Amino acid sequence: MFDPVLLEVMRHRWRSIAEEACAAMVRTAYSPNIKDRRDCSAAVALPSGEIVAQAEVGTPLHLGILPAVIRAxxxxxxxxxxxxxxxVITNLPYPEGPGHLPDVSMVSPVYVDGRPIAVAATTAHHIDLGGYAPGSMPLGVEEIYQEGLQIPPTPVFRLGQVDEVILRLIEQNARTRHEVRGDLLAQYAAGRTAERRVAELCAISSTELALEYAQHVLDHAERVMRDGIGRLADGVYSFDDFLDDDGFSDEPVRIAVDLTIAGEELLADFSRSSPQVRGPLNCRASAAASCLYYAAKAVIxxxxxxxxxxxxxxKVKVLEGSVLQARFPAAVGNANILTDQRVVDALFGAFYQVAPERVCAACSGEMNLVNLGGIDPRTGEYFNYVETLAGGQGALHDADGGDAVHTHLTNTLxxxxxxxEQAYPLEVTEYALLPDTEGAGRFRGGCALVRExxxxxxxxxxxxxxxxxxFTPWGLENEHHAAGAMCYVIRLDGTRELLPTKVVTTLVRGERLRIETPGGGGWGDPHQRDRELLAAEVAEGLISPQRAASVYGLDQ
Known part of the structure; x- marks a missing residue:
């Protein structure tokens, strides 16, 4: 038996340790991708590798993959x-580990009174780890060797001292070596922060009590999840969605799920998904599991x-050799950005059939990755700017989707x-919401954004x-999809060149890159949308008068 009040206290104590560890990483990081965008995650686990608590600041995709990282x-x-x-650090997606090479995970022992009682783990997206193009996430590549430096589980700190030989080897393979060093040190600081806070927790409550209630936290979470699953109707719920292409051919990539609910257990079977592809959209089963963890928690x-x-x-089932369980050395660099988001879309499409009031229509469905790299003329040093741009959120049965927000597996800023403009030789010439990009409905999807x-x-x-x-973001209970992704280069003479969605290209000084992200799907009949609200959106410029009349039926 356990004390429910003490359980709640201990749950929050364990979680606060993970939160503070992540905060330490953010505060001490060098790259804007971590210190400003917070593209990082932290967790505390038991010696078994079972995660007790995770920082909510981090990205859900990182957090769901961390158990596989710790096991590896x-x-x-x-x-x-x-x-x-x-x-110990690693970035190997094969056989289990981070989803792509820029995500470097660090695992540290947590010692109390001379014995290891826990594990601190972090994942941070480093802005470059070598490979074909700055940012280490190139398109148009076929194998992981083209994507960057692969780091098997490697001790990089011993007894509190950094192994300079290992660190210099990593720096030599990274274009942005100063940021890589600083961000690795920030991850280490996060682990040491977790160790100190666990020791303080054990000093207050005793080590035995802290570990006992860590098990109670795990068991309580299991009971809640099983109870929630048990309240859903048993059955098999299927949904298919598609990626546009893999960057090499025009062949769509199918992401299909058969969701089986049986009593208090849930199985997501992705066996009908496409075989692994030539381009870097492949992933491993740990990523599919992470998608299920996120979707099930959100719904249940x-x-x-x-x-x-x-x-x-x-439980997750994937087929060996499929796009969700690719064989080495298939390229994987953009699976986190694209494929895994589509897995979530498919899961939500299946969950809609059993719990429609708990899901949203399709969100932008991709993380809109941009990597811009080269030599900074101000310093003569390499730079790389990486960002995943926000898009529209899908509408719910009783609410509009948010405009220009990060959704699902991305939780970055x-x-x-x-x-x-301070850190890079870049100038932002436009950053705004895009009118008429929402999925229409009684409740509309969110508008996309443009960054130029x-x-x-x-x-x-x-x-x-x-x-x-x-395959633009789909709506629910209507046939009105949101606008899709558009990418352009604006040349020096003002001509606008449409780019593929998956591409590596170059710009010269003065040329502009324009990224327009997808919107979010709508919900219900657009003609039932509140007239006053619609008129206000027309006045604000989010919806044009022409679209309001033709799609929503607003009288002029």
Missing amino acids: VLAEYPLETLEPGDA DPDLPTSAGAYRAL NTPIEVI IRSHADRLTVSIGADRRR
């Missing part, structure tokens, strides 16, 4: 072989504490214009990872 590291470096102050109990206990009732950037570098390498141009 501990398989090579058992916890009892690590000493206080040690830290959004307030459920994030811990491994909640995952015990959830935008990079402020001032930071971009002028290069002040002599030669700028651009990597774009986008989608939803062909």
Whole structure:
């Protein structure tokens, strides 16, 4: 038996440790991608590798993959072989690990009274780790060797001292070596912060009590998830969605799920999905599992504490050699950005059939990746600006979707214009909401955004990872999709060149890159939309008078 009040206190204590560790990483990071956008995550786990608590600041995709990362590291470096102050890093997606090479995970032992009682784990998206193009997420590549430096589980700190040989080897393979060093040190600081706070928790409550209630936290999360699943109608719920292409051919990539609810357990079977593809959209089963963890938590109990206990009732099936369980050395760099978002769309489409009031229509469906890199003429050093741009959120049965927000697996912030222009030889010439990009409905989807950037570098390498141009974000209980992704280069003579959604290209000084993200799908009949609200949106410029009349039936 356990004390329910103490359980709640201990749950919040464990979570606060993960939150503070993540905050330490953000505060001490070098790159704007972490310190401003917060493209990082932190968790605290038991020696078994089961995660007790995760920082809500982080991205859901990172958090769902971290259990696989911890398993992979501990398989090579058992916890009892690590000493206080040690830290092991890895970025290998194969066989289990982070989703792509820029995501470097660090795992550290947490010692209390001379014995390891827990594990601190972080993942941070580093802005470059070598490879074909700045940012290490190129399109048009076929194998992981083209994507950047691969780091197997490797001790980079021993007894609190950094291994300079290993760190210099990593720096030599990264274009932005100073940021890579600083961000790795920030991850280490996060792990040491977690260790100190766990020791303080054990000093207050005793080590045995802290560990006992960590197990209660896991068991409680399992009970809540199983109870929530049990309240859904048993059955098999299927949904198919598609990525436009893989960057090499025009062949759509199918993401299909058969969601089976049986009693208090849930199985997501992705066996009908496409075989692995030539382009870098492949992923591994741990990513599909992460998508399921996120979707199930969102649908069944959004307030459920994030811990491994909640995952015990959830199962994933993928086929070896499929796009969701690719064989080495298939390229994987943009799966986090594109494929995994589509997995979530498919899961929500299936959940709609059993719990329609708990899901939203399709969101923008991709993270709208932009990597801009080259030589900064002010310093002569390499730079790389990376950002995932927000899009429209899908509408709900009783509410509009948010305009220009990060959705589903991405929980990052935008990079402020001032930071971009100070840190890089770039100029933001436009940053705004895009009118008429929403999915129409009684409740409309969110509007997309546009970000236009002028290069002040002599030669700028651009990597774009986008989608939803062909298969635009779908609505629910209507046939009105949202606008899709558009990407342009505006040349020096003012001509506008439409780019593919998955491309590596170059700009010269003075040319501009224009990215228009997808909107969010709508819900219900647009003719039933509140007239006063619609008129206000027309006055604000979010919806044009022509669209209001032709799609929503607004009298002029």
